[in-house]
Amino acid sequence: MITAGIVGASGYTGGEVLRILLRHPDVQVLQATSESNAGHFVHAVHPNLRKQCQLKFSTIGDLKPCDVLFLCLPHGSAMRRIAGLEGLAKTIIDLSADFRLRNPDDYPAWYGHPHEAPQYLDRFVYGIPELHRKAISGARFITGAGCLATASILGLLPLFKHDVLARREVFIEAKVGSSAAGDTPHLSTHHPERSGAVRSFEPTGHRHTAEIVQELGFGQPLAVHFSATAIEAVRGVLATCHVFVKDGVEEKDLWKVYRGEYGDEPFLRIVKERQGIYRYPEMKLLAGTNFCDVGFEKDPRGARVVVMAALDNLVKGAAGNGVQAMNLACGLPETAGLEFPGLHPV
Amino acid sequence: MITAGIVGASGYTGGEVLRILLRHPDVQVLQATSESNAGHFVHAVHPNLRKQCQLKFSTIGDLKPCDVLFLCLPHGSAMRRIAGLEGLAKTIIDLSADFRLRNPDDYPAWYGHPHEAPQYLDRFVYGIPELHRKAISGARFITGAGCLATASILGLLPLFKHDVLARREVFIEAKVGSSAAGDTPHLSTHHPERSGAVRSFEPTGHRHTAEIVQELGFGQPLAVHFSATAIEAVRGVLATCHVFVKDGVEEKDLWKVYRGEYGDEPFLRIVKERQGIYRYPEMKLLAGTNFCDVGFEKDPRGARVVVMAALDNLVKGAAGNGVQAMNLACGLPETAGLEFPGLHPV
């Protein structure tokens, strides 16, 4: 039995880590911190956990050593606390943006401030198992990935690995639900304003762009033309990506590329049907699951391929992916605790 | 041309008064106040008014005399300001709860604090034209009504006026959209929490109960068993009401009662169809309109009659009803400015 702690467990990502670990067959949750809710039952904040456990929030100061520590703090906090926390657990999984980018210069460029603990950047593995399974196995420091970046990267990765693209340029229109904005109320998330909205919140300049360039560029320049739109949903991401393939690359070649990469992946599904109403990835079916569904279609009038990738931003885009990485890091079965298949209809 | 001012025009009710009056053929909007937005264009807060007008918010201190003043302040403010404002216009229409109840004792009982200007209570007319059209015509002080109260009262009024009820007891389950909670963000209205919610927010003790007793009781005791549930919607109220009719009262009698009361009312529609999918009042069809749709059904197994009444909480439940009252008070055509028929589908 592995012991785990969750730092910053009152937020949405922390709550999902809690939900998953409480049912994980090989993990015992020792502690869950929240400075503002310390002393209260975790189900006071996460009502889905009623009658699931009697755990109460503690503070960061109360933390005891454990096997795995999940950091679910706001962006900017983990880099300031990492030195104080790293001694508490042999595996640290940070789900903020603080250690995702390897190049320290990317932080001022994309986040507007220098990194405060750049010496750690090299020590963290970018924790998407489908990209870095070997490095994650046994890793000491693992960083989660951005939810929009995860969908984009997993959607496009096979095309980049197999060198079928004609241009080093991708266009990505990412649609995302409201939970990605976190649990703090603002006017922008006030229900009468946010309900039914189709809000272009980062037409250009979205920070996840940097992760996509880093992971798909393989050291070469890559133009990632990204835009992000908030839509009516609580959970979910759909990244719609446009790329151009080399002459002669047909759909059957793409099938081979995707099947080769993802056929054996437990959480990646190729969704591309000739008929029915769910012919392509549909994010609502993935709520609560750790799946990333990927589909594609070649434009019969040209060289463009549209790739669609869907996931639950709080699970495969955050907490679930983190637990999958933990399973690898700790030598547990990769899918343990992550078996929920999703609902239909929903 | 009548001149109007709106005090507290940055909120949802004030914004709707603005929207309606800007297109009203007989009204000129002179001023719209917002202490926190003074100096900004009204369309900075109400984006639907872009390219509609160049009006800027002013402050209460800037108010100039005009014919009609709409007060759209938070509950509790109008009673403190009324003495200072009443000299500015010959017609005052308050859309808060401050002057709805005639009995000063009802304020501590239902609102938890004594009334601060009880001498005004007698001077205000409860401004639902279908109840008090004569008193509203030419009135100096008019109060709006609660949105849930308006639906409940308009749904049930004909039954009370025509003495067909067997019990002095009604059960009302009122469903309401999120805009009724106002424009201030809270955790309870944060989109990830509020979206899809079916939230029992006042199972008992809702303040609008007092208005219903006042207006339907006709001076006699009346038991109003009210509960309120917030549902997934921005605008709209549906009140589902249960009453019991006297022996021998059949559906055809009820038709006669409702047709007699509402057949000539411009904003009341009896909705009761044998077929189709809109057999009873449907609040979503009323978004933006001043209609209150009323339907009913007698239980074939007993004396119970279920009455359903729907409206847009911001229009017939607030701003539109206020403009209708203004039209009457000022001798304008009752429907002026209120002709929008609503959308389908929507």
Place this chain on the structure above:
Amino acid sequence: MITAGIVGASGYTGGEVLRILLRHPDVQVLQATSESNAGHFVHAVHPNLRKQCQLKFSTIGDLKPCDVLFLCLPHGSAMRRIAGLEGLAKTIIDLSADFRLRNPDDYPAWYGHPHEAPQYLDRFVYGIPELHRKAISGARFITGAGCLATASILGLLPLFKHDVLARREVFIEAKVGSSAAGDTPHLSTHHPERSGAVRSFEPTGHRHTAEIVQELGFGQPLAVHFSATAIEAVRGVLATCHVFVKDGVEEKDLWKVYRGEYGDEPFLRIVKERQGIYRYPEMKLLAGTNFCDVGFEKDPRGARVVVMAALDNLVKGAAGNGVQAMNLACGLPETAGLEFPGLHPV
């Protein structure tokens, strides 16, 4: 390992039985029938089951003996097929309405046609474990319950069992999502018409009334004043119930009554908080779970108690409750396969 078959597995209820049983630790799904989809993978209809199993739909004619047979046929079909199916399994669980009512006369009265196999009515147990756990344990024939009836009954049962009510009369306003109407498209469920609707579809005369009278009446007359409203949601039921308690019954007495009945129930939770935004049962939190959450509030101005009960119509209101009953009937742990805690936010 118990073997199971699902008859009528392409509908929403059948799909949920499949989803749950595929992950049930003690059950092997042998067969799933659908006359119109025979030969196709189950995930062609239930896309959440992609990469979960390679089962294909078979026909009723293909059915082989197994331990448990779930009947998920349209209302009216099971009564015609029961004689032919009963020999195939030692436990039959029917999730249609065909065997819910013990009195054959109730079928013409509420369903408009005589029962075609009345000799079976006595043999079926009304399968809500919280009501009939002993009778279900080892039962051969089990019927599911109506989703609105289940919420209403579970909400009110403790009050009836403990004789705290002053009137034999209840008012129930049940709100329900669109999946309760089944998987066949109609104009009434066409998205542009159904989206955002608050549709009074059975203000009186809802068939589930008969089940509530049967289960809560305990052989005595009971007036159940029921109305049903379809709201914007796919899954979920919230029943808002009004009853009147005897003089002297206070909230603390109600707490005792509910705790006594439900304190040890694995799927019943009393939800009644002084603060926070989830003070009462909230159906959206229950999507995919087998919980029924129950809350209550006594009107401080009188003897009325408002009881709120929420569940997922396809799980505790159908498939999950059926699996819970199966667990009891087959001597398995009652909660096996039903551990999903639900999501937050959602």
Place this chain on the structure above:
Amino acid sequence: MITAGIVGASGYTGGEVLRILLRHPDVQVLQATSESNAGHFVHAVHPNLRKQCQLKFSTIGDLKPCDVLFLCLPHGSAMRRIAGLEGLAKTIIDLSADFRLRNPDDYPAWYGHPHEAPQYLDRFVYGIPELHRKAISGARFITGAGCLATASILGLLPLFKHDVLARREVFIEAKVGSSAAGDTPHLSTHHPERSGAVRSFEPTGHRHTAEIVQELGFGQPLAVHFSATAIEAVRGVLATCHVFVKDGVEEKDLWKVYRGEYGDEPFLRIVKERQGIYRYPEMKLLAGTNFCDVGFEKDPRGARVVVMAALDNLVKGAAGNGVQAMNLACGLPETAGLEFPGLHPV
């Protein structure tokens, strides 16, 4: 007073033409046809028109001469009926796709069948007033435009007219609500399946592509990389478009270009704010209005410009745009009947 008829008035587009014309100050609706609803009140199908008029549906065979005839038939019908209908009115406005493309070869290429009345193609004006105002004034035959095409074209037109683009290539991701699929129920629009969906329904090959090429290409080749995604909404389109500008073109130049084109347009608004929550076009604010809101942002890291254009698919994307064209064709004020400003919040 102009007289009008609506052929195919029971669909969503026909219903919107009806709604608008019934309140149009200069138009009298003589007739509204529906073969399947002939003899029934129009409000039996369009419940928003209750108490608005006593018009009943007639058949095409009953049509009498009038000034303007709106054709709101399914795609493919108008081309078969045009010869029989053209004598009935001096202005014909077809809102189907049948006469949108000037080149007859485009029909087999994009619609899969040859055009059945190609001799009419030259006679129709592509009826977006912002593009072809002069040709529409006094025109005899006017065709509406596709809703997704309208948003895309209006969003991008100023950039093409002013020759600021570096590439003849655009990427468009169009998001659209469910009403665009029409009023016929399918499994794909069944509420439990369609609700909350983010469905890639035409990642490539969408027919509106042909209109965009025709109207923006100005006779030169133009690569339009289009994809369409159905989202949770009943009404509304948001087209997110990516283009590349020439070296040296900055945001201030784009402002000049857009202001020059749209500053005086009554139904085009440039939405681009530095702060607030509605910084870019938001389709939900446009429900029921004839506005097309356009915004843009230049990527500070490159030459890409993202253009966003929003409208109501049934109004500016169909019926409202048709009425605007009718106003021009008949010499009426261009905005007559189209003044509804839209709601906030909504």
